[in-house]
Structure formats: C-alpha cells, structure tokens
Amino acid sequence: MNIIKEYYEKKYSKLCVLADTEKCKTTLMRNNDTGQLVVKKVMNKAAFSVYEQLKLIENKNLVKIFDCYMDDDKCIEIEDFINxxxxxxxxxxxxxxxxxxxxxxxxxxxxxxxxxxxxxxxxxxxxxxxxxxxxxxxxxxxxxxxxxxxxxxxxxxxxxxxxxxxxxxxxxxxxxxxxxxxxxxxxxxxxxxxxxxxxxxxxxxxxxxxxxxxxxxxxxxxxxxxxxxxxxxxxxxxxxxxxxxxxxxxxxxxxxxxxAEKLPPITFRYVVKTIPGFRSGNFLYAMFAILMYGTIIFAFGRTPFNKEYVNVSMYNKVVASALYVTSFIIPYMYLTNIADIARRFPKKTFKNRWLGYVYQIFAGGIWLLVIITLILLILR
Structure with a gap:
C-alpha cells in the first residue's frame, strides 16, 4: 500500500460522500486526533501540479489546501471544510x-x-x-x-x-x-x-x-x-x-x-480565526503563535511585579499588569484587524489621506498616554 495513503487513511475517518461525479469524488472527513472537519477530493492526476502549488498559498479568500499526493493515476487532495x-x-x-x-x-x-x-x-x-x-x-x-x-x-x-x-x-x-x-x-x-x-x-x-x-x-x-x-x-x-x-x-x-457595511457577529470562534497565527488553521502555526503571544503577554504583565514596586499593594499590581497587557493588545488588534475591529469603529473621513494617518497616530498616542498615566498613578 502507498505509505502516504496509509498515513492519511489512519489520520482521517470518512463521514459521508458530498459529491461523486465523473471528474471528482468529494468526501467529508474528520481528523481522528483533533476532530477537525476536512474535505477529501479524488481527481485526475493532471490536477496534482496545481494543488501542489496551492497548498503553499495562504490567503483568507482561498480555501486552505492541507496536502495532496498521488495514488496510482489519481490525485488525492485534503482541504479545509468551509461551513x-x-x-x-x-x-x-x-x-x-x-x-x-x-x-x-x-x-x-x-x-x-x-x-x-x-x-x-x-x-x-x-x-x-x-x-x-x-x-x-x-x-x-x-x-x-x-x-x-x-x-x-x-x-x-x-x-x-x-x-x-x-x-x-x-x-x-x-x-x-x-x-x-x-x-x-x-x-x-x-x-x-x-x-x-x-x-x-x-x-x-x-x-x-x-x-x-x-x-x-x-x-x-x-x-x-x-x-x-x-x-x-x-x-x-x-x-x-x-x-x-x-x-x-x-x-x-x-x-x-x-x-454601514454589515459585519459578522463577534463570537469566540470568529475572533480566534482572525488572530494572526490561527487564520490558516495550521496546527504548527497555532502552537508557535500561542508560544509567542504567551511570551509577550508575560513580558508585559510581569513588569509591575518587579522588586522596585515591592511597596505597591497586590491589587494595584494586578490592575497595572492588566493595563500593561492592554497597552499591547488593543493596538495589535487594530493593526492586524482582529475580528475586523478596524472596520467596526466609526470612520472619520479626510480629504487628504495623510491627514487621516496623522489623526490615527494622534488618537493612538492619546490612548497610550492615558494608559501609561494610569499605570504610573497606580504604581507610585
């Protein structure tokens, strides 16, 4: 048996056939380890070269191709299931x-x-x-x-x-x-x-x-x-x-x-899928993102617990820690457009786009200044 084929047959369980035509058979599958739903397609071998390139592309408007391989004269492709x-x-x-x-x-x-x-x-x-x-x-x-x-x-x-x-x-x-x-x-x-x-x-x-x-x-x-x-x-x-x-x-x-443009409601799943590192659905990217975000949040959040603030009450330290983390999270959410947050705020229009950039920088600066001032007042 094809080793790659054997690997995927163990990794996924068949749920149901979605379509079966002369050109392509499409089956809904479930990942036995994660429970994630995927779609398996069996096609003519001519499709292999295209899908080989597609699996390297990351784009929010393209279905994610996880892998493809050859089985005799057929191209087998695994892609994300879009609900x-x-x-x-x-x-x-x-x-x-x-x-x-x-x-x-x-x-x-x-x-x-x-x-x-x-x-x-x-x-x-x-x-x-x-x-x-x-x-x-x-x-x-x-x-x-x-x-x-x-x-x-x-x-x-x-x-x-x-x-x-x-x-x-x-x-x-x-x-x-x-x-x-x-x-x-x-x-x-x-x-x-x-x-x-x-x-x-x-x-x-x-x-x-x-x-x-x-x-x-x-x-x-x-x-x-x-x-x-x-x-x-x-x-x-x-x-x-x-x-x-x-x-x-x-x-x-x-x-x-x-x-106004209608945007999807903010749900936990929707927010997670729009965070950089989780958008592709790749497990390794997600693990790296968790490690990176955890390190950054720890670095920001631990500042109030340094020895120089030994006389500050624990309550104030916790509040200051939350503000430190917020000072990173809010700008990051806006810059990376998590949950389409940049499109949810009321827009102020300018005839000159550079004035718009200045306005955004000024508004962001005021936001950070307020947070820093609060932190200093709490930790003094």
Missing part, C-alpha cells in the same frame, strides 16, 4: 446592496491575485464555486479544472468550463489566461446585481462590459486593475450616500447604521 453557503444560495437568501456586490467581487479578485501570481488560471469562476463562510468571509473553492499557463501554446488541450460563465477562449479559440477569469468575474458581478435588484450605475456597467469583452485584449489587464477600479466605484457610491440630505429629513441613527 457556509454557496454564493448563489447566499444571494437568494440575503439581498445584497450596491457596496456588498462590489466588496464580494473585490474579494474574488484578492483570491485570484494569488493564483495568477504563480501562473494558475481557475477557469471555473461561478457562484457554485464561491462560498460565504458563517463568519462572512468569501472563499474561492474547486480548482479541479484549473491549469498552469504555458508560454507559446496556441490554445488549451481540453475545452472545460461552465457554460454562461466560461470565457469564449475556453471553447478552443485561444489559450486561457488570467483574463479568462476576469471574464467570469464580470458575469458573476452582473448576476449578483440582477438577483439582488441592485441598479448598476454607468460606472459599474462599464466595469461589467469591460470584463466581458469577447477579445481578451480589451478586458482589464489583470485582476489588480479590476480590483482597484471596483474600489474607486465603491468610494464614489459611499460619497454619494454621504451627501444625501439626511439632515434635512431628520435621518435617525438607525438609517445611518443601515448604510
């Missing part, structure tokens, strides 16, 4: 607004940027291959027909893709490229707007039209260019909303809150 809904179901059950359609499309671009950097074309961007996790994070999945671009090749050797979403070149006219994925993004964005009854303005219509040009050369040059254009479009929409005459109509707090 959530497919984009088509998500749109049906939760009508999106203008900015949500744009943000989801931006997230698709962020995922594809990583793939395109290493020369991988997804070739099957469609709502069924896009999941929205229970924490609200978009995840791109299913790389079964993804391929590496080959310089000098006139066209693909296999005609694959989903009708209605696949670019014209996927039907044998030329070799697929990152611009083929851009075509599919345009179709997905158009579908999101239509199903959510979002009225696309001229700017958004132009973006969709440019994505779906028949000639790849007339589309966006890369997904970064598309992403940047989408972000500009979202910014314009936010500015327009900000200038609606709320004050004249006596807009209340609830109306203003309705405009």
């Amino acid at each position: 959530g809904r497919r984009l088509d179901d998500y749109i049906t059950n939760q009508k999106l607004n203008y900015n949500q359609c744009i943000q989801l499309t931006v997230d698709i671009c962020i995922a594809l940027e990583e793939l395109h950097k290493v020369g991988i074309v997804h070739r099957d961007i469609q709502p069924k291959n896009i999941l929205i996790s229970n924490e609200g994070t978009l995840k791109l999945i299913d790389f079964d027909i993804s391929r590496k671009q080959h310089a000098g090749q006139a066209k693909d050797t296999e005609l694959l893709g989903t009708a209605g979403y696949a670019a014209p070149e996927q039907y044998g006219f030329s070799q697929t490229s990152d611009k083929s994925d851009i075509y599919s993004i345009g179709i997905v964005l158009k579908e999101m707007c239509q199903k959510s009854n979002v009225s696309a303005d001229e700017k958004l219509k132009d973006i969709i039209n440019k994505c779906t040009q028949m000639d790849p050369d007339n589309r966006f040059q890369n997904v970064k260019q598309l992403k940047d254009t989408l972000l500009q479009c979202r910014h314009l929409e936010e500015e327009n909303n900000a200038h609606i005459s709320d004050s004249a109509n006596g807009a209340n707090k609830n109306q203003i809150m309705d405009r």
Whole structure:
C-alpha cells in the first residue's frame, strides 16, 4: 500500500460522500486526533501540479489546501471544510446592496491575485464555486479544472468550463489566461446585481462590459486593475450616500447604521480565526503563535511585579499588569484587524489621506498616554 495513503487513511475517518461525479469524488472527513472537519477530493492526476502549488498559498479568500499526493493515476487532495453557503444560495437568501456586490467581487479578485501570481488560471469562476463562510468571509473553492499557463501554446488541450460563465477562449479559440477569469468575474458581478435588484450605475456597467469583452485584449489587464477600479466605484457610491440630505429629513441613527457595511457577529470562534497565527488553521502555526503571544503577554504583565514596586499593594499590581497587557493588545488588534475591529469603529473621513494617518497616530498616542498615566498613578 502507498505509505502516504496509509498515513492519511489512519489520520482521517470518512463521514459521508458530498459529491461523486465523473471528474471528482468529494468526501467529508474528520481528523481522528483533533476532530477537525476536512474535505477529501479524488481527481485526475493532471490536477496534482496545481494543488501542489496551492497548498503553499495562504490567503483568507482561498480555501486552505492541507496536502495532496498521488495514488496510482489519481490525485488525492485534503482541504479545509468551509461551513457556509454557496454564493448563489447566499444571494437568494440575503439581498445584497450596491457596496456588498462590489466588496464580494473585490474579494474574488484578492483570491485570484494569488493564483495568477504563480501562473494558475481557475477557469471555473461561478457562484457554485464561491462560498460565504458563517463568519462572512468569501472563499474561492474547486480548482479541479484549473491549469498552469504555458508560454507559446496556441490554445488549451481540453475545452472545460461552465457554460454562461466560461470565457469564449475556453471553447478552443485561444489559450486561457488570467483574463479568462476576469471574464467570469464580470458575469458573476452582473448576476449578483440582477438577483439582488441592485441598479448598476454607468460606472459599474462599464466595469461589467469591460470584463466581458469577447477579445481578451480589451478586458482589464489583470485582476489588480479590476480590483482597484471596483474600489474607486465603491468610494464614489459611499460619497454619494454621504451627501444625501439626511439632515434635512431628520435621518435617525438607525438609517445611518443601515448604510454601514454589515459585519459578522463577534463570537469566540470568529475572533480566534482572525488572530494572526490561527487564520490558516495550521496546527504548527497555532502552537508557535500561542508560544509567542504567551511570551509577550508575560513580558508585559510581569513588569509591575518587579522588586522596585515591592511597596505597591497586590491589587494595584494586578490592575497595572492588566493595563500593561492592554497597552499591547488593543493596538495589535487594530493593526492586524482582529475580528475586523478596524472596520467596526466609526470612520472619520479626510480629504487628504495623510491627514487621516496623522489623526490615527494622534488618537493612538492619546490612548497610550492615558494608559501609561494610569499605570504610573497606580504604581507610585
């Protein structure tokens, strides 16, 4: 028996078959040691080279690939199980607004940027291959027909893709490229707007039209260019909303809150999964993160217990220790955006972005000054 295959058969227990098609068999598995749910996929050996590269990529909008190996002429791949809904179901059950359609499309671009950097074309961007996790994070999945671009090749050797979403070149006219994925993004964005009854303005219509040009050369040059254009479009929409005459109509707090981007509720699991070191789900990274954070917290928290504060009461030492740790945790949470905390605070807008940076530094400095002052008063 294949040693690697034997190792994984002992490591995971089969729960149920999720799908079994001619091209791929997908099974839900459980890690016997940790209880973690994973997905096992059995595919054609041609997928091995793509998944070998994918397992090296860390990106919040790509499903995490844990490992892959060959078993005879089959590629076996193990990936994270995403608890959530497919984009088509998500749109049906939760009508999106203008900015949500744009943000989801931006997230698709962020995922594809990583793939395109290493020369991988997804070739099957469609709502069924896009999941929205229970924490609200978009995840791109299913790389079964993804391929590496080959310089000098006139066209693909296999005609694959989903009708209605696949670019014209996927039907044998030329070799697929990152611009083929851009075509599919345009179709997905158009579908999101239509199903959510979002009225696309001229700017958004132009973006969709440019994505779906028949000639790849007339589309966006890369997904970064598309992403940047989408972000500009979202910014314009936010500015327009900000200038609606709320004050004249006596807009209340609830109306203003309705405009804000809806973020997932803060739960313990959600917070843990957004902490650097725990985001990938890699056990070794998590152990290293625990060791590192424990060392830092110990270093900050033990300061009030030094010999120089021998005359300070134990109660004051404990309070000062908590403040020391807080002075590290709060800025770190904001800078690394744990639980999307940076997006939860009310934003103060400036015409000049550098003024915004100065404001953030000033506000952060005041926060630290207050904590330091409290520590000094407690320990004196």
